[in-house]
Amino acid sequence: xxxxxxxxxxxxxxxxxxxxxxxxxxxxxxxxxxxxxxxxxxxxxxxxxxxxxxxxxxxx
Numbered sequence: 738x739x740x741x742x743x744x745x746x747x748x749x750x751x752x753x754x755x756x757x758x759x760x761x762x763x764x765x766x767x768x769x770x771x772x773x774x775x776x777x778x779x780x781x782x783x784x785x786x787x788x789x790x791x792x793x794x795x796x797x
Contacts, residue, residue: 760793767793 757765767789774783 763789764793 753765753768760767767786770782770786770789772786773779774781774786
């Protein structure tokens, strides 16, 4: 259980650094909204995060 949490944390930190360097503050907002949407099972946050993610991918 602890190993899985550690692995997940390392993966998310790496993903955070990738988004921060490549997509800036909007990438961080996207990750935040997706994380909140998944953890809270809030479809509004999840949908907004997904839309922001798609907009970022079309710009790249």
